[in-house]
Amino acid sequence: MDIIYSSLLGGTLSLYTFSMVSGFVHLFRPFPKALLWSRNSIKAGFVFHLLAFLWRCFQAQTLAVSNLHESLSFFALLLALAFLLVSRKNPVPTLGTFTSPLLIIFTLWALVTPHTITPQPPILKSFWLPLHVLLSFAGNAFLTLGCGGAVMYLLQERLIKKKKIKGIFRKLPALQRLDELNYLCLRLGFPLLTLGIISGSVWASYAWGAHWSWDPKETWSLITWLLFAALLHGRMNSGWRGRKASLLTIVGFAAIMFTFLGVNLLLSGLHSYAH
Amino acid sequence: MHIVTLGLNHQTAPVEVRERLAFKGEELPSALRRLQDEADLSETLIISTCNRVELCGISQDLDKCREKMIAFLAQYHQIPTDSFADKLYFHTDSDAIRHGFRVASSLDSMVVGEPQILGQLKDAFFIASESCSTGLVLNRFMHRSFFIAKEVRTKTRIASCAVSVSFAAVELAKKIFGDLKGMKVMLIGAGEMCELAARHFVNQGIEQVLVTNRTLNRAQELAEELSGIALPFEKFREHLDQVDIILSSTGPPDYLIAPPELSQALKKRRNRPIFLIDIAVPRDIDPKVNELDNIYLYDVDDLQETVTENLDQRQQEAQRAETMVDLEVDKFEHWIASLAITPTIKELREQVRKISEQELNKTLTGLPDLETKDRRRLEAMVNAIGNKFLHHPINYLKSQDDNGENVPTATIRKIFHLTESE
Numbered sequence: 001m002d003i004i005y006s007s008l009l010g011g012t013l014s015l016y017t018f019s020m021v022s023g024f025v026h027l028f029r030p031f032p033k034a035l036l037w038s039r040n041s042i043k044a045g046f047v048f049h050l051l052a053f054l055w056r057c058f059q060a061q062t063l064a065v066s067n068l069h070e071s072l073s074f075f076a077l078l079l080a081l082a083f084l085l086v087s088r089k090n091p092v093p094t095l096g097t098f099t100s101p102l103l104i105i106f107t108l109w110a111l112v113t114p115h116t117i118t119p120q121p122p123i124l125k126s127f128w129l130p131l132h133v134l135l136s137f138a139g140n141a142f143l144t145l146g147c148g149g150a151v152m153y154l155l156q157e158r159l160i161k162k163k164k165i166k167g168i169f170r171k172l173p174a175l176q177r178l179d180e181l182n183y184l185c186l187r188l189g190f191p192l193l194t195l196g197i198i199s200g201s202v203w204a205s206y207a208w209g210a211h212w213s214w215d216p217k218e219t220w221s222l223i224t225w226l227l228f229a230a231l232l233h234g235r236m237n238s239g240w241r242g243r244k245a246s247l248l249t250i251v252g253f254a255a256i257m258f259t260f261l262g263v264n265l266l267l268s269g270l271h272s273y274a275h
Numbered sequence: 276m277h278i279v280t281l282g283l284n285h286q287t288a289p290v291e292v293r294e295r296l297a298f299k300g301e302e303l304p305s306a307l308r309r310l311q312d313e314a315d316l317s318e319t320l321i322i323s324t325c326n327r328v329e330l331c332g333i334s335q336d337l338d339k340c341r342e343k344m345i346a347f348l349a350q351y352h353q354i355p356t357d358s359f360a361d362k363l364y365f366h367t368d369s370d371a372i373r374h375g376f377r378v379a380s381s382l383d384s385m386v387v388g389e390p391q392i393l394g395q396l397k398d399a400f401f402i403a404s405e406s407c408s409t410g411l412v413l414n415r416f417m418h419r420s421f422f423i424a425k426e427v428r429t430k431t432r433i434a435s436c437a438v439s440v441s442f443a444a445v446e447l448a449k450k451i452f453g454d455l456k457g458m459k460v461m462l463i464g465a466g467e468m469c470e471l472a473a474r475h476f477v478n479q480g481i482e483q484v485l486v487t488n489r490t491l492n493r494a495q496e497l498a499e500e501l502s503g504i505a506l507p508f509e510k511f512r513e514h515l516d517q518v519d520i521i522l523s524s525t526g527p528p529d530y531l532i533a534p535p536e537l538s539q540a541l542k543k544r545r546n547r548p549i550f551l552i553d554i555a556v557p558r559d560i561d562p563k564v565n566e567l568d569n570i571y572l573y574d575v576d577d578l579q580e581t582v583t584e585n586l587d588q589r590q591q592e593a594q595r596a597e598t599m600v601d602l603e604v605d606k607f608e609h610w611i612a613s614l615a616i617t618p619t620i621k622e623l624r625e626q627v628r629k630i631s632e633q634e635l636n637k638t639l640t641g642l643p644d645l646e647t648k649d650r651r652r653l654e655a656m657v658n659a660i661g662n663k664f665l666h667h668p669i670n671y672l673k674s675q676d677d678n679g680e681n682v683p684t685a686t687i688r689k690i691f692h693l694t695e696s697e
Contacts, residue, residue, distance in 0.1 A: 156450070161565065163577045165447060166584055174453035175548065239545030243568050 002059065002115075008052035009073065009111055015045030016080075016103040023097025027168050038096050039087070045103070046080040053077055060117045063130040065137075068264065069113040074133075075260070076106035078141035082185075086145060092173050092181050098148040128203030136196025136221070139189045140256050143228060146185030147253035150246035153178040157243055179241055182249060186235065190228050197221055216267040220259040227252045276615065277337055278416065280371040281344040281363055282322070282329030285385045288362035290325075295354055298323040303399075304406035306351060311408060313350070314343040318413040320403045322378075324395045326385055331375065333412050341365045372416070372607050376600045379420035380427040388433040388589045393424050415610065423603045430599065433592040441472035443578040443585075444552045445479060448520055451550050451571055455479040461518040462486045463511060464525035465497040468554045472522050477501055485518060487511040489525065512536055516543035519550065526555035533561045537570055552578070616672045619684050622693045623668065627661040 019041040026034035053074065056064040064070045083099045086092075156172040159165065172178075200221075201211045212218060231248045234240030240248075283293065298306050298321055310319045316332030323329075330348070334340045345363065349356040366374045377383045381392050400417045403409045409417070427433060445455075452458060458481045462469050465488040473484060484503030488494035491507055498505040506514060515521075515536060523531065537549065546569050553560045553574040565572040635657050639650065668687060687693075 160447070160450065160571055163573065163580075165443075165450075165581050169450065172450075174450050176451065176453035239542075241546050241569070242548070 002055075005052055005055055005059075006111075006115070008048055008055065009107065012045050012048040012052060013104065013107045013111060015041045015048060016100050016107060019045060019096060020100035020104060023094065023100055027094065027097060027171050035093060035096075038100070042080060042083060042096050042100060042103070046077070046084060049073075049077045049080060049107070056117075063133065064117075065130075065133045067114075067116075067118045069110050069115055071137075071260075072106050072110035072113065075137055075141065076103050076110065078137050079103060079106070079144055082138070082141040082145045082188075086142075086181065086184060086188075090177075090181060090184055092149065092152075092177050094152065094172055095145075095148060095181065098152050099145060102144065102148065126203060126206060128199055128206065132196060132200040132203050134196075135192050135199055139191070139193030139196050140260060142185045142189030142192065143249070143256060144253055146182050146189060146249050149178050149181040149185060150249040150253075153182065153246040154243065154250075157246075175242065179245070182245055183235060183241075186228065186232055186249070190232055193221075193225060193228065197225060216263045217259060220255065220263050224252060224255040224259050227255055276317075276412070276611070277334050277340075277367050278331070278371040278375075278412065278611070279316075279334050279337070279340055279344070280329055280331045280366045280374055281341060281348075282327060282331075283359065283362045283364065284327035284329075284383065287364060288359065292359050292362055293325070293328060296328045296348060296352055296359060297325075298328070300398075300402065303402045304408075307403055307406055307408040309351065310344070310347050313347045314340065316340075318410040319408045320399060320413055320417070322396060322399045324392070327378070327383075329378075331371070331413065331416075333410070337367060369604055369608055373600060373604045375416060375420050376423050376603055376607075377597075379424040380596055380600060381424070381433070382427075382593055382596055382600065386439075386586070387593050389439070390428070393421065396420065396424075412611070412614070416607070419603065419607055423600060426603075427596040427599055431592045431595045433589055433596055440468075440554070440575060440578045440582060441475045443581050444472055444522075444573070445475045447571075447573060447578075448476070448550050449479075451548055452519060455481050457482045458519040459483045459485065459517060460520045460522065461506075461511065461514065462497070462503075463521065463523040463531060463559065464488055464555065465493045466524045466554075469522050469524040470497060470500075472552065472554065473497075473501055476520065476522075481520070485511075485514060515549075516540035519547070521549065521551045521560075522554065523551065523559040524554040525559055526557055527559060528557070530561040531559045532564065534564050534567055537564050537567055541567070541569060613673075616684055619688060619693065620669055620672060623665055623687075623691060626691060626693065627665055631657045631661045 019038045022034040022041065023038040025031055026038060053064060056070065056073075060066070065074050079099065080103055083096065087095065152172060153175060156169065156175055156178065159169045159172070160175070200218075204213065205211045227248065231240065231245060231252065234248075235245060283296070285293070303321055303323075307319045307321055310316060310321065310330060310332065314330075314332065314334070315336070316334050318333040320331040321329070322331065330344055332344075344365075345356055345360055348359070364374075374383070379393060379396055381388050381390065384392050396417070400409070404414065448455060448458075455476065456479075458476075460473060460476050460481050460483070462473050462484065465486060477484065484498065484501045485506055486494045486498040486501070486503055487506040487508050487510075488497070489508050491505060494505040494508075497503075512532075515532070516539075521532075525531065532551070540549065541547075548569040548571065551560055551564065551570065551572045553572065556575065558574055560572060560574075562572065562574070564570050635654060638653070639645065645653075668691075672684070672687060
């Protein structure tokens with residue numbers, strides 16, 4: 001096992017963990033600086049993560065997303081990137097606190113799965129593979145970030161409805177900001193996901209000779225796509241927002257997770273990492 | 276010269292005593308003049324609110340000052356001295372300065388951090404300066420008080436947590452809408468509570484106020500004051516979908532707003548949230564509306580609860596404010612001390628200038644052929660000697676002052692033979 005690679009990933013995990021801890025300190029203790037630490041350690045964690053990823057790509061001589069370990073790590077990397085991009089455009093305090101647990105889960109999971117570099121089957125070698133993976137993962141990352149915002153929305157909304165307006169109510173952002181965040185993530189994530197599915201279908205026609213072969217991954221990604229398409233439509237045309245939109249985002253996130261991991265781990269098909 | 280303050284407040288005296296000693300606004304000018312004469316004060320200021328009565332002044336002689344001020348209070352209000360004398364506090368110099376700063380910063384208020392006192396203080400100062408009872412020292416004293424009050428408000432969180440129902444409402448609205456700019460507010464009922472809360476919202480930059488009331492006249496009056504629009508009471512329901520915040524305070528026998536109307540309004544505004552604040556007792560708005568998605572309803576009790584909690588936090592912030600006040604007290608004492616030496620420095624310079632002028636004139640009359648250029652040189656030399664000669668004595672005066680010790684102004688005056696009367 002590569003010592004440089006695992007120490008970079010280990011550093012990443014420590015920084016994400018530190019970010020989560022300071023995020024929670026900020027939520028529950030009167031210590032405003034903790035929020036800054038939390039955000040900066042995600043930034044630092046992202047840099048470590050990016051280095052680890054580039055190192056891996058260099059070693060494997062391809063985009064390192066060919067097995068479960070690499071996919072989990074790459075997804076966490078894109079999630080951190082999505083967080084940093086969204087925070088830059090529309091900073092929402094404490095969003096990092098709710099994103100860092102996800103970053104930790106994926107990075108930790110990646111660390112405990114086998115690190116071996118899997119040689120790619122020649123059938124998959126194409127320019128379309130990295131594009132397909134990058135687009136779908138990026139789309140999923142934005143939508144997952146939106147799910148973090150949705151959880152915050154539901155929490156804050158509940159506090160306001162139940163009239164518990166103290167403690168973390170003060171630390172959490174305004175409902176309107178969270179709703180805007182949710183919409184922003186949807187508008188960024190959904191087109192990326194759509195392009196990801198299209199590029200995958202193009203690639204499939206080269207690799208397997210058919211655009212669509214109804215393998216479980218394809219079916220489930222269609223279900224995910226439909227869910228978010230419905231949400232986008234509802235938001236644009238039927239005035240869906242707030243609680244309803246947040247709940248649907250969370251359902252959508254569950255679908256993403258099943259498409260991403262459940263299908264590979266529970267069902268077998270063309271997309272299986274075991275191939 | 277000493278700053279003195281004599282007074283009583285909500286902590287030292289019950290309301291029965293306070294109200295008997297209170298001054299009415301219109302009688303303040305004459306009271307200020309009488310206080311000046313009867314207590315031998317060179318400057319005076321009277322602060323009279325429902326929580327405090329304070330006489331502030333500048334006295335040259337602390338001896339008997341307290342007694343004279345008490346006597347003034349007793350005579351002015353024609354009540355026996357012993358009925359209130361034991362409830363009074365009397366502060367001088369740095370204590371008086373600190374007290375004044377604390378009052379202005381609302382650290383001495385019944386509800387610590389409440390903002391009204393600053394306005395009351397400004398009013399009192401306005402009356403006093405209009406009637407020319409304040410001078411150099413009290414003017415500066417008051418301006419510093421206003422300054423420190425503002426510092427405390429902006430740099431500590433003493434006022435950041437809502438301690439009044441209307442502030443609590445504004446805070447909540449911010450957590451729902453994020454930014455209140457561009458929001459529309461509807462007032463149902465034009466009562467005092469509603470008006471107060473509405474003003475807080477207006478200060479946050481809301482776009483428009485709609486006012487409705489059973490008597491349209493009153494609605495129009497209030498709408499004018501808030502530069503809003505008055506609505507006839509029968510028609511306010513038609514506008515429910517246009518407003519983001521509704522403040523209600525009519526207290527009718529039946530609910531004015533029920534879930535079906537709000538559901539309809541929500542549909543029209545594509546589910547953008549509505550925040551309702553029910554200040555009325557009995558309540559105006561059916562509590563069931565809170566169960567609707569994107570509707571948030573708070574009544575007086577809900578808001579009151581947060582207010583009580585916030586008060587505790589405010590006490591902690593007050594500690595930080597005290598430190599800021601202490602710093603400012605030091606600075607002001609400094610200024611007062613410098614005030615005491617300023618006339619001496621002026622007189623010293625004046626004396627040297629006079630002597631130089633006299634001697635120069637004497638010499639120049641004996642030298643009529645001197646060219647202008649040489650005459651200038653001579654003048655410059657004499658001036659330089661004077662300035663260099665004064666340099667150390669003046670520095671000495673100032674430096675002693677910097678150490679906060681008593682400046683031996685009297686000695687300097689004796690040495691240089693500066694007359695006392697000047």
